[in-house]
Amino acid sequence: MKRQKQIPESYWIPLLTVAFTILYLVFPTNNSSVDAYYYAASVKYCDELFHPHHLLYNATFRLFFNLPFFNNEEINILQGMKMANSIIGGICLYLFSLLLKRTGRSIKEIFRIILLTGSSFAVMRYSSENEVYLFPLAFSLSASIIYQGYLNNRSLPSLLISGLLASFAVLYHQIGVFWWLGLFVGLIIFRHPWKSKLVFVTTVVPVILVYGIVAFKLSEFEKNFTGVFQFALRDYLSPGFDKTPGWENFFFTPVNFIRSFVQIHGYIFRMIGENILWIIPGLVSMLLIGAVFIRNRFLIRKIEIMNLPFFITHLIILVFYFVFAFIAEGNAEFMVMIPFLGYLLLFSKIKIRNISMVLFAIALLVWNVSYGLIPRNSFNFTDYIMLESWIKKTPDATFVIKSDQQVISRLYYQSGIEVYPQIIKSPSSLIQQGMSVTGLYSKLDTLIARENQIYTDCVKYPGILSRRGVIDTGEDDYFFTEYEYEPVDSVETLFGTFFLQRIDSR
Incomplete structure (x- = not known):
């Protein structure tokens, strides 16, 4: 009897990321946000292609839809932008696997972590929507991959490339500044040579130049540094901007932190109320979680798989994002990177039994597809x-x-x-x-x-x-x-x- 050929381990991660990409492509949301429609309209009608908050996002898509094959009035711009985000979501997962590999993990362990990450609700949500947050995340993850190489070989060209990638993230959404800043703070805390710090600081120059070029093209801003500054921070300098902490900050921040991993929403109860069969995915997920704790299958033990400077640097980045999300009343959009950073740090310090990780991941996958992707794709939420x-x-x-x-x-x-x-x-x-x-x-x-x-x-x-x-x-x-x-x-x-x-x- 012939032995069946097994899929080589080197194929596992690419196949998994492709599978997640297909999943995101199959279930795009049909309940898009106000921003999703506005971005698509801006691209469709070539209006406000350079918004300071996400400077190059709309312009990139306008260039894409100007290509001969895609320059067609029958093309659905909104759906096309969702598809692009699905692909970028898959790319983010693959880049994350490369980052995990740089920290010395085995392919099997990386596979389990990617399975957890791709099944997290924040990743699913923004990989099936026309939002701006995955593009900067892809650049930021790339920056960390190169940054890890710099920590190993102290190569200034590597640090330069890392800084430039982190800066490009800022051009796609200003929230990328926290990743760039976290990497820079890491250089300061761990007393890297002044040349390294200087090289990294110079990588912010392209950001200033691009913002300057755009601001100089706009008649409503002065043609000087003040005008560039006012353009770049337009949203934050507007009279209506008020981020004084209130009860919303303390309530929605922990709620949306949890929702970064698992979907929680009132419509789940309505789904089950209208059709009792919708309770099955929830029961399956709960049974899988329950199985983890039977006979001590969870088994946590401490490990040290990441060097301290890299760990502390990315812990700082995570704190930056969490604090900013808190200031923004727990805005879920600013937590899309939480699963990536969270799993990167968590599984650098603890080891969970392999079967437990797989069961957790499958439970998340079943729950978030059933109560996240499918409802957002198949049901109408509004009037x-x-x-x-x-x-x-x-x-x-x-x-x-x-x-x-x-x-x-x-x-x-x-x-x-x-x-x-x-x-x-x-x-x-x-x-x-x-x-x-x-x-x-x-x-x-x-x-x-x-x-x-x-x-x-x-x-x-x-x-x-x-x-x-x-x-x-x-x-x-x-x-x-x-x-x-x-x-x-x-x-x-x-x-x-x-x-x-x-x-x-x-």
């Missing part, structure tokens, strides 16, 4: 399609919308029109921004007196355990008790039933 239909067929009407920016972004992508004065923020949104609703009362009263049509989706808005549900002030229902209203349309979604109400009079 946006209904709202868009009504806005298009009643262009003279006024709409008070809960998620006004999301709807405007979607309409912008569809039509190329960016401004919709007939769409007004909801009372709860105004209150969250520290504004008064008195002006909204006056505006609606004036419109009613003129016999203008007014619609809103804010009344009887579905309550679900989500970020919006937690921070919602509940002001909308109270606000509209001052008016008479009647439902004119509704839509059933995974989040619940949304109603479109026509506002008549006080």
Whole structure:
């Protein structure tokens, strides 16, 4: 009997990363964020291709879609950008495997860590969406790979390349600055020669040059260093920027840290409530986790697999990102690198039984695909399609919308029109921004007196355990008790039933 050929170990990691890439490609989200639509619209209509927050992201895609094969009006820009992020997600996993290999791990151990990382919800989420965070992560991981080589051979060219890669990450999203800064702090703490520090500092020059070139092309900024500085930090210097810590910071930071690894959302309960079979993936995941702890299968022991400077440097990077995410009210977007850095550091200090790691990874995979990728791909979460239909067929009407920016972004992508004065923020949104609703009362009263049509989706808005549900002030229902209203349309979604109400009079 012929013995079956086994797949060589050298193929394991590439095949695993390809498998994850295919998984992300098969399940792109169909509930894209406001930013995803805005980026796609910017690329589609060549508008704001150089946003300071993510300077080269839109421009890169515009260049890509200018290529002969892709320069086609039938191309779906949004879907194309999602596909690119799926591929970059797979590349990030492969780069992470190279980084793990540099720290002396075996292929089997790397395989298990990549299985865990690729199954983490943050990686799945942003590998199936048009967001900007995986591009800088790919450059940052590449920078760390070369940085590890520098620590071994003290080669200044290696350090230069590492710094340049970390700087390119900043050009794709400013959050990359924390990775660059962490690598630089590592050079300082461990007293590397002044030449090394100087070489690394020079790698920030391309960032300054690119920002300078773009800023000089914009008429609204001065043609000097001050203008470049104002352009680069435009979002942070705006009057509405206020990051004074509140209860949201302390609540959402730990929640979204957990969600970096496993999806937690109120819609999971609705899925199970509507079809009890959806409980099966959850039970399978829990059984796998339970099996880990039977007969001491977990077995943790301490190890030392990474040199101290490399470990401390990346611990500093992790702390930088975590603190920044905290300042940004626990923004999940700023935690996409947490699984990579977390697993890199965790499995440098402890050893978990092999079977336990595999069971954990499979449990994560089953849970996050079933309750993360599939719902985001296959279910409708919101009432946006209904709202868009009504806005298009009643262009003279006024709409008070809960998620006004999301709807405007979607309409912008569809039509190329960016401004919709007939769409007004909801009372709860105004209150969250520290504004008064008195002006909204006056505006609606004036419109009613003129016999203008007014619609809103804010009344009887579905309550679900989500970020919006937690921070919602509940002001909308109270606000509209001052008016008479009647439902004119509704839509059933995974989040619940949304109603479109026509506002008549006080």
